[in-house]
Amino acid sequence: MSGAARRFQRLHAELRARICLLDYPPGTLLSETALAQEFGTSRTPLRRVLARLEDEGLVESRHGVGTLVTDVEIGEMAQVYALRLELAQLAGTLDPLPVTPEMLDEVERFVGRGETLLAAPEPRGFAQLNMEYHSFGLSLTGNAALREMTERLYFRTARIWLKSIPHMDLADECAIFLSEMRETQTALRAGDTQAAALIRRAHISMSVRRMS
Amino acid sequence: MSGAARRFQRLHAELRARICLLDYPPGTLLSETALAQEFGTSRTPLRRVLARLEDEGLVESRHGVGTLVTDVEIGEMAQVYALRLELAQLAGTLDPLPVTPEMLDEVERFVGRGETLLAAPEPRGFAQLNMEYHSFGLSLTGNAALREMTERLYFRTARIWLKSIPHMDLADECAIFLSEMRETQTALRAGDTQAAALIRRAHISMSVRRMS
DNA sequence: ACAGCCCCAGTTGTGCACAAGTGGATAGCT
DNA sequence: AGCTATCCACTTGTGCACAACTGGGGCTGT
Incomplete structure (x- = not known):
């Protein structure tokens, strides 16, 4: 696995854990810029991670608004x-x-x-x-x-x-x-x-x- | 659904169909630039589609080489x-x-x-x-x-x-x-x-x- | 003739600047 | 005061230029 793919896996697992441990409670507004800075990259690779989290249903990106952590209801689940x-x-x-x-x-x-x-x-x-x-x-x-x-x-x-x-x-x-x-x-x-x-x-x- | 999301769905479904109908047989080298031109966008949105196809196991991107359509063997499946x-x-x-x-x-x-x-x-x-x-x-x-x-x-x-x-x-x-x-x-x-x-x-x- | 090296065309990955869009604050009018 | 319209700070989405990297073709030295 290349360096880029490893970093992707690392960031993905880290953000997923933060969401699932409620470090980022539902409704939290994630900032691509802030996260990119924290992980020492630019927005581009980070956006790929957020896109996958969106596929998985953990976040939802809205143009002009931000990337929100989704809410989960036992009923819908x-x-x-x-x-x-x-x-x-x-x-x-x-x-x-x-x-x-x-x-x-x-x-x-x-x-x-x-x-x-x-x-x-x-x-x-x-x-x-x-x-x-x-x-x-x-x-x-x-x-x-x-x-x-x-x-x-x-x-x-x-x-x-x-x-x-x-x-x-x-x-x-x-x-x-x-x-x-x-x-x-x-x-x-x-x-x-x-x-x-x-x-x-x-x-x-x-x-x-x-x-x- | 926003315009960007609809376009994503459209391109995703289209490329997935081309791969699954063997218009792009296994081993085919897809060019991000060529596909972006064909669909009238830049590489950026198209790369997001390819990233998802990679998640789904239909293509594999290699740095410096290209994006290859994966092969499928009945045995592995x-x-x-x-x-x-x-x-x-x-x-x-x-x-x-x-x-x-x-x-x-x-x-x-x-x-x-x-x-x-x-x-x-x-x-x-x-x-x-x-x-x-x-x-x-x-x-x-x-x-x-x-x-x-x-x-x-x-x-x-x-x-x-x-x-x-x-x-x-x-x-x-x-x-x-x-x-x-x-x-x-x-x-x-x-x-x-x-x-x-x-x-x-x-x-x-x-x-x-x-x-x- | 042959082996090894280097170079280069071409590809994906990254960073940045700007476009598109949103929502709240604020100023202005009634 | 209250309501409305506008503006603006901030977000994600897009396009482009360049960095990182690969594989092969060709050149060079022996």
């Missing part, structure tokens, strides 16, 4: 969640990968971080851990297209949990998340990728119900 | 097809839409065009009709996310049939396609969207087997 459920399950049946020792190590570390989080619950840390855990979950299937679609849809809905947390019990959420990771650990230790996928589906589904 | 099968079926269960008289009219017209095609089989006309029929198929589900993912994956694999046709029987393919549309017509007349989705899945699956 019902269809996206319905599809995410199915894709999560498909990860267990479409090109499932054998469980490796490295994967078990990784999930072990996630459980450890989940325990740390449960000891000192905090929304942003939860969201960050959830994002990384999602990324790990992609490694369970060898189907690249499925990974790509799953990721696209994840980031489109990722902000909803953080927006909903004021109406929910943070400690409960952390405990449930830790529980999901432990169940997944058990499934993976048994080498049952499909079970891990079903656990994921179940927890996404329950998460939606709690947020609604 | 096995995973994409596997996912397309599942998504096709989901169109019948995720937010299926009630069948309207307009939809029946439309499928009737498709059957008519299929009969015309069968009378004078021709690869490009087949591919064109298939593309429009796919677009019609999207209207069976109300799930926008599913439509988006289905479309993305369709265009990623659309060229494979045209590439494979020299090794296949064109008349057979036209007959099978017409048969699919007639079966779908029957299902829709019965108001059974789910059956239509299963028919679609079955025909994608069989099409893959014939091409392999």
Whole structure:
């Protein structure tokens, strides 16, 4: 990958994370000039990043106005969640990968971080851990297209949990998340990728119900 | 939608069609300058279109070389097809839409065009009709996310049939396609969207087997 | 004759200046 | 005072010039 493409990936991931962690809450007006300055480039490469974020539905550029961070409503996202459920399950049946020792190590570390989080619950840390855990979950299937679609849809809905947390019990959420990771650990230790996928589906589904 | 956005959509659809109909066969070197001239703009807006086509996997830009139309192998696309099968079926269960008289009219017209095609089989006309029929198929589900993912994956694999046709029987393919549309017509007349989705899945699956 | 080097035409990537457009502040009229 | 029209600071969109880079053709030295 060339230097330009790497920079693109870096800026894209960084801005996407800022949006999904609500560093840029919905409605925020992003300035191309300011962002370009911050990242040490001109507007041109940065505009390409913003164009992709717009494709992904995270921002919306309006001529003469600015680039706004889009808002997300759980209601509008019902269809996206319905599809995410199915894709999560498909990860267990479409090109499932054998469980490796490295994967078990990784999930072990996630459980450890989940325990740390449960000891000192905090929304942003939860969201960050959830994002990384999602990324790990992609490694369970060898189907690249499925990974790509799953990721696209994840980031489109990722902000909803953080927006909903004021109406929910943070400690409960952390405990449930830790529980999901432990169940997944058990499934993976048994080498049952499909079970891990079903656990994921179940927890996404329950998460939606709690947020609604 | 603003004028700039409409132009973007127009150029994007046009170039995507040219690539998928093999007007630009895999390996073709596209010139930003030449395309910009043809469409009466500067390179800047056109580059945005090419960037999106690159995201979608249809072209690949190399610094100092040019923008190449990507190649597609049925083998590499096995995973994409596997996912397309599942998504096709989901169109019948995720937010299926009630069948309207307009939809029946439309499928009737498709059957008519299929009969015309069968009378004078021709690869490009087949591919064109298939593309429009796919677009019609999207209207069976109300799930926008599913439509988006289905479309993305369709265009990623659309060229494979045209590439494979020299090794296949064109008349057979036209007959099978017409048969699919007639079966779908029957299902829709019965108001059974789910059956239509299963028919679609079955025909994608069989099409893959014939091409392999 | 051949190997190695360099140069150059041509391409995409970047930066900048300006065009197009928006929305609020402000001045002016009733 | 209130309403309206205009202006203006600021944004994104576009066009252009140049930088960065590639691959091949040709030249040169041996």
